[in-house]
Amino acid sequence: MSRACARCCACAPARSTPSRPSTAWATGWMHWAAPRPPIWTWPPSPTSSNLRLSAFSCRLACCMPMHFLRPAPLWPSAAACILLTLACSAQAQTAASSATGVTRHRIHTGDTLEQLARHYLGDASQWQLLQRHNQVGSPYRLQPGSVLEIPNHLLRMATASVDYLQGRVTVLPPPSHTGSAGESALTPGQQLPEGSRLHVAPDAFVSVRLADGSLLKVQADSTLLLQQLRRKGRTGSLQSVVELQNGAVEATVPPNKAQPAALDVRTGTATSSVRGTQFGVYLAADGSTATAVQQGAVQVASHQSPNASALVPKGRGAAVTADGQLHQAALLPALPQGQLPRLAEDAQWLDLPLPAPTQGAGYVVQVTQDAAGQQVLRNGRFTGDKARFAAVPDGSYFLRVQAMDGHGIPGLPAQGPLKVKAHPVPPLYQTEPAAQLPTDGVDLRCTPVHGVSAYRIQIAAAGQDFSVPLQDRVVREGCALQTTDLAAGNYHWRTASIRTLDNGQTDQGPFSAPQDFRAIPRPAVPDAAALQWNTAAGVPTMHWQGEPGQSWRIVVARTPEAEHPVLDTRVNQPAWQAANLGPGQYFLRLQVRDPSGLDSPLSTARQFTVLPWVRDGSGMPLRSGSGLDVLSP
Template sequence: MLALASPEGHFEHRIRQGDTLERLATEYYGDYKLWPELQQYNQVVDPRRLRPGAVLRIPVRLLSLQTAEVSFVEGQASVATKPGAEHTELKPGQKLTEGAEIKVAPDSFVTVKLADGSLIRIQANSDVRLKQLRRTGRAGSLQSVLEMHKGAVNATVGTEPDPSRKFEVRTPRATTSVRGTTFDVSLTEGGDALSTVTHGKVSVQGGSDRKNVARLTEGQGIAVSGEGQLGQTRNLLSPPDLSRIPETMEDSNFLSFQIEPVQQASAYQVQVARDESMNEVLRSGTFPSGQVRLKIVDDGSYYVVARAMDAQQLPGMPAKRKLRVKTQPPPPLYQQPAPGGTTSRTSGMLKCTPVSGVQKYRIQVADSAAGFDAPLLLDLNDSEDCSAQLASLPVGSYQWRAASIRQLSNGSPDQGPFSQPQAFKLANDPSAPDLSAMDSAEDLPGLHLRWPGEAGQIYRLQVSATEDFATLLADETLDTPVWNASGIRPGNYYVRIRTHDNSTGLDSPFSTARQVRAAAEIQSGFGLPLTSSDGEPLTRK
């Protein structure tokens, strides 16, 4: 049987009936000719007489060397092929040998695959060394040892328990050993080593004392202090509820969602990966509350895993959910009306800005109270200029949103996410003043006009000598329905007026033009202006 590797670089074999040094050299080294190495290392006097039950030490240095392979890299990571060597960029598909040192930068992630299929997921901001990559015999079990100086790893070791396999993760004050399981090991900033098990079993040794060992089963964790003192075995926190995460994320800036709180949780650890096995992690983070915000990823399908962390920073049992990201093509920007503004029921339009590479737009209008889950009041999916008429809707309060539609290479339409809904109001235009009721005091010099009006209305008055208003003699905004122009030249003029409603911000069309007459200050008995020799109207001075 195999035991934990000792500091001298060997593991132990308990001699069984029938064992010989030649047979053991073949079993462990794949070469019977190496039996003298076993004899010398163990100072065996008579190699033909091995006592059953005695312990034989098997030097690790004679086991056959193995390699590992980098299966995934996200972000920045480097490797030194041996201690002291220069670090170079780590790339997917790269072969790694014993002694390789891997450094993973913040916001990065690396997965390494061992020869037996075991997976080592090296988390962000980690420093890990492949201290031992060996195999017993020609096709025996792997004997693997990792040294972790900083950060965290998650490992899945083998698919079936194998008592002859060795897999250890060593930190400065703790060693976690497994035969077949899924587990995590991390180092806190204070130097504590944290070990948790989500599947199978592990042994955790504190310091160098091989008797100072705790055995963890699925759903358990333990902390080892920087002095090598084993803490108490703890049950991991329950997996968090991910039901509030939407099935599709449409924010083009961030992955933002809410995790339901877990009792006794001090923080939440979240990862987003391409694959369900979480071997290709693209985003990760730790958050003090259930509010998660990560950098956006490309459109596609992903998996999110979340774990609640207890007061000792032990990550709890994981919860997993599938997630779809759809942010392209981007939605158009709103152009009019302004947010919360009012537009005309008869002449107003919803307008948005064009998006490059987009052929059509989908515009929806909903009742502001019911929202877009209720039957829509307007659903236009073939707008080519990103606009919609509103004449079919009654006066009221609404919300609208818009999405871009592009054409894929196969000719099929591809709709992007909707913009965030924006509120607006629909109102009737105010009525233009009825100038048939306008009072023009023609017995006074100049023009003196009054017309019917309402409180809260503002008026724009224009005066021209011609009915087409090509040249304006006056263009004024008035707070009251009154206008006086005593100094205007006597004669006939055209007047038109438009109403502005302060409560809605809408303008009426201009009224039908009305002809008015400006009286002279000095008139003849027939009511005509008297003029001087140069043709100018006479005035009293």
Template sequence: MALALSVPFATRAQDAGADGLEHTVVAGDTLEALARNYLDDARQWPALQQANRIADPRRLQPGSRILIPNALLPTRPARVQFTHGQVQATLPGTQAPHTPAADQALPEGTRLQTGSDGFISIRLFDGSTVRVQADTELRLSRLRKQARPGSAQSVIELQRGVIEPSVPAARDGSRRLDIRTPSATASVRGTRFSVGAEEDARTLTAVTEGTVAVQGSVGATALVPHGQGLAVAANGQAGSPQALLPAPDPTHWPASVHDADFLRLHLPPVPGASAYEVQLARDADLTQVLRAATSRSSDATLPAVEDGDYQLALRAIDVQGLPGQRTVRPLRVKAHPIPPLYAAPASGAILAAGKLRLVCTGVAEAGRYRLQLASGGDFGQPLLDTSTDGACEATTPALPPGRYQWRVASLRRLADGHWDQGPFAAAQGFSAVAPPQAPATVEVRGATHLFWPAQPGQRFELQAAANADFSPLLVDATLDRPEWSAAALPPGRIWVRIRTLDTSGLTSAFSTPHLLTIPARVQAGDGLPVTSGDGQSLQRP
């Protein structure tokens, strides 16, 4: 008898399905003791007597079984761990939904609904955590305590969406959680898994730890072990367990991101994946999810978050919709203070080699700017690395011809006086080339035809005037060839200057002016011009 009395109540209680628990009687058991241990109230022993039709409550037969109805088991509310985005809770006996707060009690019968950006994690009485994903609707239909301290029997009715429970293991199997969808039931005693109620009425179960028993509305129960998943069709027929897609390789994942507007993630694809689920959370257990998205590509874009350290989670989804194994890695977001915008030189600009001015826009939250210049994009050994207060600008050293990259970052002063640098803007390139030269020599042929040397593709601007200050201009022409004729101008002395319009887009200075004498078209025998009565040179005989 002493041995029998030492056996805990929990080890003598067996699950009786939807009805409740069955307790195996040992010598010394009383209904009052059973009511105290199972129902938390010894005064409820008459309810046990009535439920089991016991004629003499003082004489319990050892070895017999007593039903502890679920309806009599005390309820234990779930509690909100974390909530984000659009989340609504409707408590039993009320019709008005409200936004739940952290540590709020959610009694049996509570309905939860999340929006497209919503997430909530709740903790059950036995320590299980249920992470409710976006676009999900469920009801906490049963939250009951069992005899063993800390144990519970919980049932969640999942109408649509996805939930991810983590159920701590118990040696005696006393912890129990059932997830019921319109087409199936998933039952666990210690595991980590996800259950999804799809729009097409299928139920998808993916197990990442432990084992889950899945039973469709028709057919036998299937055990789904770690690393496998199972789909239950809309008609309630369960398929066969199949291997989940492997966890994505995080080798080339970014350690940090710097965009202040979006989280743009370029992650390696997984063979066999038809879609990807990405989540950003504050913790590695993903109980505090802030951002989530599902996309056809492993490249994902999420709304921005505040600067800080987060956990990035990714898993591939196969053609049936079963989510695979998940990879979780730290991710740092550092986007502030935001970098300035580039003002000059423009991206891809071609400039004359020499000292150049780098100019960028100001940023409201910045008090200092850091500018770097490198040859060929190697910022490990920059040609210029300078910080400037006030205006966002700097002058480079004399640059020889070549290709260059420059980048700029903002700095803000923190409360402790230290400077906090934000991310560099994406580097922007330009080219420095030898400046074009104006024609140094001009050849005059036939008194009015000018020729000068040129490089292929060069064009020219030519100006001609009667005065050395080139005011007013007689000619201001753009030439495609290195030659020009002054034959159309009246006879006399004119000044001519030329500058080169290079294929690089650069323009040289004007050449030294050349003095050109244009002869008269009609001349006397002595070579002097023949004039009309008004003194103008004749243009034809």
């Protein structure tokens, strides 16, 4: 065998033809030159769109006597090997691009094209399509051990169906689909033909069931194209290809040794191929693709780097960057159960606090109705230490969290129960935050809530929780609590709404977030007897002791009770002049306000007199020759 033949034969050792017993040249020629259709035809048909030549034909032409080909005339072996070497080279170059477009069958004794067409295509009459694709001369004389290609587009078309739907998901059917009317809203149970494109809104989710039972869980804010849904024969295994154009998809492919399913998940940078497994594919905004394998194994291949391919086993992941580089890593461990939130009480948002992502780039979070994670209500990918979703109704759910590493590969999942209890909503505070309230009359107020029959108000010391509150009251007449039982100090309080159900039972909603306040004693009551009076320029003036930051209220009336004051003013200095008061008897009461804003009680009444001084045109009192002020007669 020439060197050219050696190179040709080396191009496909995995599909080499079994050695045939050596025979005499004449015997072999008489046997193979008998009038019958040839096993393989050479040269290939010029109408073929590709130069398709199996490895068996290479071996048959180069590694065996030339009488295996159409024998007349006998070609020089060197020339034939050169041509076949070129054919093998062309085949090798196209193998990578066509690998996912064909299904390969190794020929067994007794196989015919009709049998294979019935098995793979479900119709024996389509054997000529296999013959034309593989350049087979006779459908009845197939060489055992050789490999026959079945183009996947010839397989019978299958459909998928909507298994579960939450939120708004739209579908754009293929142009060839009968009755196609553009993009429309998806409905539960809807059949999806090959070529359908699904778009999942940011707050939505959809599970798609393939014909073989495989489940595709398309995450929020994702676009998925059902590129190929083909079945071997009428009831054979499914050959599926989906294209993730943005977002994420999690796949569960049930193992079936009798009819192994084939699923390829493609993105712009990588292809993840499985044969019975559970995994997720996540496409980042920069074009990189992350694959995390929970069960089985996944073959991950880069589109830009042909040599960047790896079989990723259970518990590991792979990431293909936008420039085609492949990275592998063990999945991050699951979060401890104690770090998963178990209660959500916000009626506007579903806020889920998470640990700071010290090892990774964020989290993949799902909220589901069932423990198996099939009915997903909320899902998304988050950076930082909090996941925020739109609110869900009160009830019991399951929370599933996966920490992502620096390549965006989600780790092992942690799952726990999640209770949502947000109604009836708690009241809003009317008392100002950090208010300073008097110890002799703490007054805490909140806004009423429609449909509520009572309110529960608790007070605890600052820095203490509410497991043993200092006060715990249920009030039914308005949302307020007044107490005189608190010593001076720092506290916080919270309140919850209580409604009465139709069956007569009460239902308490969540507490509001605690709000701080401070209880302080009121300033001391001013001593009216300590007031100092003098008269300057005929105007009575009062003085008293004060402290920095204090202010004072002056109430002047004709009676001690000050029911109808003639003057009610405030001064910032511990002094006041009784100007602009007509002559007569008055009563004065004083109140002090300290820097915290608390007012003391009003002092007892102090009587004083304004004399009827005679005043000049400037308002100053007239004086006699002796220097004394002059009184009116």
